Amino acid sequence: MTVDISNVFQKLCNKIAILLIFVLVELIIFIWKLTSDTQSITTRQYIKFIEEKNPTIRYNKKLNSHGDCSVCLSEFEEGEKVRRLKCKHTFHKDCLDKWLQDYFATCPLCREQVLPDNVVLKHRQQRNQQSNIEGNDENLPYVLFLLRGGNNSHLRR
Numbered sequence: 001m002t003v004d005i006s007n008v009f010q011k012l013c014n015k016i017a018i019l020l021i022f023v024l025v026e027l028i029i030f031i032w033k034l035t036s037d038t039q040s041i042t043t044r045q046y047i048k049f050i051e052e053k054n055p056t057i058r059y060n061k062k063l064n065s066h067g068d069c070s071v072c073l074s075e076f077e078e079g080e081k082v083r084r085l086k087c088k089h090t091f092h093k094d095c096l097d098k099w100l101q102d103y104f105a106t107c108p109l110c111r112e113q114v115l116p117d118n119v120v121l122k123h124r125q126q127r128n129q130q131s132n133i134e135g136n137d138e139n140l141p142y143v144l145f146l147l148r149g150g151n152n153s154h155l156r157r
């Protein structure tokens with residue numbers, strides 16, 4: 001009898017150990033995801049960073065810059081939202097923000113660095129993650145197939 005009880009106890013211990021390892025692994029993955037999320041920079045944070053370094057201003061002729069935006073090649077109009085970089089080059093706010101997000105974090109004219117490398121890198125990581133999530137459409141037929149399979153087995157019962 002005592003042998004049986006210790007056997008049952010041992011099996012129980014084994015199950016608990018496996019469960020604990022499983023929970024631990026889940027926890028590690030969870031923490032890892034959390035920390036990797038805080039490391040990346042969202043587009044909103046990225047824009048905020050640009051804003052801090054190069055605040056939005058309203059264009060007026062006293063700014064004494066070349067009269068047009070080199071990104072969209074159109075002339076500035078009085079009162080338009082613009083950003084003036086450290087290199088004294090001026091661009092439309094929207095044009096520059098899009099350029100800094102999609103192309104390079106440098107001045108479109110003289111290539112002077114606008115944002116630190118680590119900020120750009122973290123933002124790129126975030127964008128890549130986003131495009132991975134959005135790019136899950138390829139898996140949709142497979143998910144539908146699984147759902148349909150699940151329904152069929154349910155009906156058969």
Ligand SMILES: [Zn+2]
Binds near residue numbers: 071072092
């Ligand atoms: Zn422009």
Ligand SMILES: [Zn+2]
Binds near residue numbers: 088
């Ligand atoms: Zn410049």
